[in-house]
Amino acid sequence: MKKKSPLLKIIGSIVLLGIGVFLGKSFFGQKNVNTVPIPSTMKYRNIGLSNDNTDVASHQGFTGKIIEVRKGSSIQNAVKEAIPGDLIRVYPGTYSENVYIDKDNISLQGVVINGEWPTLDGKKEINDAFLYSGNGILIENFKIINYKGNGVMGQAGNNFIIRNNWIIDTGVYGIFPQYGKNGLIEHNVLSKIADAAIYVGMCDNVDVLHNEVFDNVAGIEIENSRHCLVENNYAHNNTAGLLAFVTPGLPIKTTFDVILRNNFVVNNNHENFGAPGSTVSGIPAGTGILIMAADDVVVENNIITGNNNTGITIVDLATGAPKANDPNSEGNPDRVVILDNIMFNNGNAPTGEIKAIMLTQMDTKGPDIFAYGGGSGSTIRDKNRYRTFGLDNYGIAQMTDTKDIPTLMTPSPVPPRSVSxxxxxxxxxxxxxxxxxxxxxxxxxxxxxxxxxxxxxxxxxxxxxxxxxxxxxxxxxxxxxxxxxxxxxxxxxxxxxxxxxx
Amino acid sequence: MKKSKFTLKLILSGLLIGTLAGVFFSGQKSTPYYPVPLLMSTCPPGFKLNANNECIARNLYNQYAITNKAGVGGLKSALPEVRDGFSPQEIDLGRYLFFDPALSADQTISCATCHDPNKGFGDGLPVSKGVDGVNLKRGAPSLYNVGYLKRLFWDGRATTLEEQMLEPLFSKEEMGNTPENLLRTINGIENYQKLFAEAFPKRQRDELIALSEITRAIAAFQSSLLSLNSKYDQYAHGYDKALNKHEIEGLNVFRSFVARCAECHTPPLFTNQQFAVIGTPEPDGLALDPGAEIPYKDKSLRGAFKVPSLRNIAKTAPYMHSGTFKTLRETVQFYTDGRGHAVPEGENLLIHWHIWEPNLTDYELDRLVDFLKTLTDESFKPIIPETLPSGLRTSKSST
The missing domain is CATH 1.10.760.10 (Cytochrome c-like domain)
Known part of the structure; x- marks a missing residue:
């Protein structure tokens, strides 16, 4: 008996070990990994085919006279002289003024000569460079610096085009259309903005394409707006790169149908310098993409790297903006769709709540994708690719790509209401x-x-x-x-x- | 037995016929104690009469496309949906009721006591006065364009005019009435019996006047109070010369994202109809008004009030819910004096994100006041009835 026992013990422990490994594997080990064959989005890329023209802004295209503005004169005087259909061409020089456009179908076009830009300089004394309320406004090729409020702000005004502008430190927002339907914001470069560089607020049908936004608190923000395409933008070194959310307490309550596609969302780790009390002042630095309470947001084929908190954060209002309350704002992000994205090197230095939550998971890094709070119907195409938190109830995406949606602008300009x-x-x-x-x-x-x-x-x-x-x-x-x-x-x-x- | 019964019946029916005839003839002969004209059969200005005898709002803002239900935007934006479709008779009956102190318990206070058309449909007081001159909690808001509003009272606790007016009518501090006493009073006034019969032709003969008819008529009149033809509106519709240089500078400060006035006081109504906690001080001796926190039972709304419209604002001093600022200049100054600077110690209000430190210059503040004065338009001010159905004097003629 005594002689046998060591052998039995050894055999017994080997058997037990084997059972343990088997049980461990079957209960705790990796389940079958569902990988997706070839990401279908690899087959197309909706850039380089900019088919916009002044027809976006008006039925007739450019129809009026050309008014030239040269160094030493005033752009506003030209606007006063202009009638719908006119084009105002602004030559290089510094113009320190607030230009307001309360007319329809006015085009303002800077003329860059030898690298010299027509420059609107607010000297940190003037509130806004361009304010418009008319429909069919085009603003392009301006350098706008040192304003207190906005570079370009629209209040109502459908069928707008804002493109090729170079905007530095214009206060709260760089480009801010509000209450507009059908607009195009493209090929702008914006930096050092204390809130959102590009802020689409309470709008419908806006494409935001091919812009570079850096050194801002928020790069591109789609807020309380519907049908917006954010594509091929380069958002780097902002506090947060791309944002789609609902702010409670506004008269228009929803954000849905937003596509974030083919963007570069890289190293958005800038210290938050938003004004105290502003919505963005609470966003942790290192946020690549933030989706808060917005519905039907598709995140597709972006390169999201080097964002120190998370690559993508998806939260409800109770988590993201717990102070504000609006019984008429539905606070859950529903039906978010994460398609194929390139994500690595995110979450290297998580902060605040995300750091605390990750520590409960014995993880010192932030995840690529972080979801927290309410919301239903959200899906992801290939969860296994990313380091995720809170995506347990995400099903498999029903769509593979959005290649059939080249634009979310309206098929033709929004017609003015015709009154007999x-x-x-x-x-x-x-x-x-x-x-x-x-x-x-x-x-x-x-x-x-x-x-x-x-x-x-x-x-x-x-x-x-x-x-x-x-x-x-x-x-x-x-x-x-x-x-x-x-x-x-x-x-x-x-x-x-x-x-x-x- | 049979005979006596028959005689009794005969006497009784004779009596009955006699009484009925008496009532009938006396009714014909009697003249109204206080003669009032019949109700108007045409709509007030700003409304077109349709084939169903309904007054439908028609104004220059109807030329603009409706891009959102909230009716917010810029210069050429559509208004929110309005309450219209009342008959001219309902509106005109409402006008009599509105000015009639018979609606209050002691027959001294009418709706117009606190909503005086000669004071921009406010009362010019920091807080209104109720029965026996007692100070109420808040100021009387202007009623211009009230038919466009989806929430009523400073704290938004009512959603319809009919619901709203029950409070001042039956509050002990305000008009001090009770539903029973009000109905008894109005039903006892022969003029009103006739006018209600005219305004509500589908009702049964001899049916008593109902509370819902009184509130509907007053709501009809209130919804007809429009102010949409100010100098600002002329500018908005495309007449550049309507505003002078200073006023346009003021408009640009107003809508700029530095001052951010237009973010909440959004054209064309100059309110976005949302709640905002802005942290204004209370006048001396008054405790912080918790505002919408109370009706909505929501701590995040402590100190929140409905954003008021700014139309006719120059006519409705003093300003804020308890009239703490006497002038527009003091009022605009408040917004540049620092976020939360007037919040009492120990209060932790969730100040609205648009309240910040815009560092507006004195020049800009003066221009803002210039602009606010362009929002004045009283061209559709209704006519105060010279004679009231109750025979009482309009409360205004006493002051």
């Missing part, structure tokens, strides 16, 4: 004239049937009168001139008044 002459007359009558006039009775001014009798078949008579009224009646107060109405509105309302029956 009759309708314009009606709107002007009820919106303006009805304050003092009515059909059938006297208000402040005479009843409409008296005016009809005076100006029978003569709308021009009414137009002349309302432009420069002469007090014809002692028993009525003098009418204020309505010269602010456009000629079309004046003629339309004159005809409307003459046609009124009751």
């Amino acid at each position: 002459k009759e309708e314009l007359g009606e709107l002007t009558y009820y919106g303006v004239c009805a304050g003092c006039h009515a059909f059938g009775n006297r208000l402040i001014g005479p009843p409409m049937e008296i005016i009809q009798a005076i100006h029978q078949n003569n709308p021009q008579g009414i137009v002349d009168y309302i432009t420069a009224p002469k007090n014809l009646r002692e028993d009525y107060p003098e009418m204020p001139p309505q010269d602010y109405l456009s000629h079309e509105a004046k003629m339309a309302v004159a005809e409307y008044i003459l046609a009124m029956k009751d």
Whole structure:
């Protein structure tokens, strides 16, 4: 017995070891690895085929006259002179002014000669270089430096093109269209912006292509906007490279249908210098891509490397912006799709919450992809490629690529709402004239049937009168001139008044 | 037995006929105690009457495409959806009710006491006064363009005008009435019986006036209060000369991302209708008003108020929810004095991200005030009734 026992013990322990290894392998070991054959996105690359032209901005293309602005004169004076369809060409020189464009279909084009750029210099005293509210605005080939607010800011204004601009330290944002539909932002170089270099805010159908953004807090930000394509941009050394998110408390509540494709998102490790209280001031340095509460975001074929916190962070509002609350903002990122991306060398020095969470996983590095909080329906094409955290409930992506979507701009320019002459007359009558006039009775001014009798078949008579009224009646107060109405509105309302029956 | 029964029946029916005839003839003969004109059959300015006897809002902002439901944007942007479709009669009946102190318990306070058309539909006070002159908590907001608003009260606790007005009507501190007493009062006024019959023709004869009819009529009138023809609007519609150099400079400060005024006071209504915590001080002696924290039971909304429209702002001093700033100049100064500079010690308010330190110059602040004054338009101010159905005097004629 005593002699046998060592042998038995050895055999027994070998058997036990074998069982242990078997059990360990089957319970804890790698499961079958599902690899994807060839990433289909390798087969195409949607760059180099820039098919935009001024038709994006207007139906007619360039139709008007050319106004030239040279050193020593003012761009704003040219805008004042311009009418829709005109092109303003600005020659090299320094222009320290705030240019505002409250007209439609105006093109502003810098002319670069011998490396000399037309330069708008805000001297850290002027708020914004370009402010526009019109539709069909084109701004290209400008160097814009040292403003306090924005390089280019749009408030409403559809069908815009902002391209080939070189923007350095223009305050809060570099290029910031707001409330616009159908726009193109391409081939701009932006740096040293204290919030987002390119900020697409509350817009629809915007393509952001071929831009370089660096040394900013946020590189390219798609916020509370829908149908945006961010493609072939080079975002490096920002605090965060590309962002798609929902900010609560804004009047437009959603971000969805965003494609982040073919971008270089590299070494975004800049210290965060965002203004205290701003949304971006809370973003940890080293964030390659941030998706917060945005839905239907596709991340495809990007090169995402060297971002020290994470390559991609996907969070809900409760995690990403826990202070703000808006019961009308749905805070979960749903149906995010991660397709094939090249990711390595991310997460070398995680910070803050991500560092703490990774330490609970016995990991001192941040992951390539980090997901935390709510959200459903998100998928990934090949999870095994990346170091991930929080992607347990991500299924396999149902799509392989987005090659059939060359652009998310609208197929043709957003048409202005067409108002017939009759309708314009009606709107002007009820919106303006009805304050003092009515059909059938006297208000402040005479009843409409008296005016009809005076100006029978003569709308021009009414137009002349309302432009420069002469007090014809002692028993009525003098009418204020309505010269602010456009000629079309004046003629339309004159005809409307003459046609009124009751 | 049979005979006596028959006689009784005869006497009873005779009495009944007599009484009915008496009532009928006396009704015909009696003249209204206070004669009032019949209700208007035409819409107020800014509205077109359609074939269904509904007043539909028509103004120059209807020329612009609707690109978002919130009705926010730039100069040539569509307005949010408006409450319209009321009949001219409902609107005009609402006008009488609005100015009639008969709606309050002691018959001294009407809606117009705090929403005075001669004071921009506010009352010019830091905080409004209720029954017996008691100071209320907040200032009376202007009612211009209120038909476009989706939330009412400073803290946004009501979503319809009908819901909103129940509070001042039946609050002990404000108009002090009760639903029972209000209905008793209005039903007891013969003029109102006639006017309600005219404004609500589908109701049954002799049906009593209902609270929902009173609130609908007042909501109809309030929704008709428009201010969309200011100098700013002329500029927005394309007339460059409507604003002078200083006013345009002010507009550009207003919409710049340095001052950021337009981020919350967004054209064309000059409000984005959201909540914002901006951390204004309360007047001396008043504790911090928790604002929307209370109705929404949400600590992150402590000190939050609905962004007010700025239309006719020059007519509605003093400013902020408790009237802490007397002038527009003081008000714009607040925004450049530092993020959270007036937050009381011990409070940790989640100040809105747009409140920062824009370092606006005195020159820029003056231009902002110049611009704000271009938002004035009272060309559609309604006519205050000279005679009220109750026979009471409009509360305004007493002051």
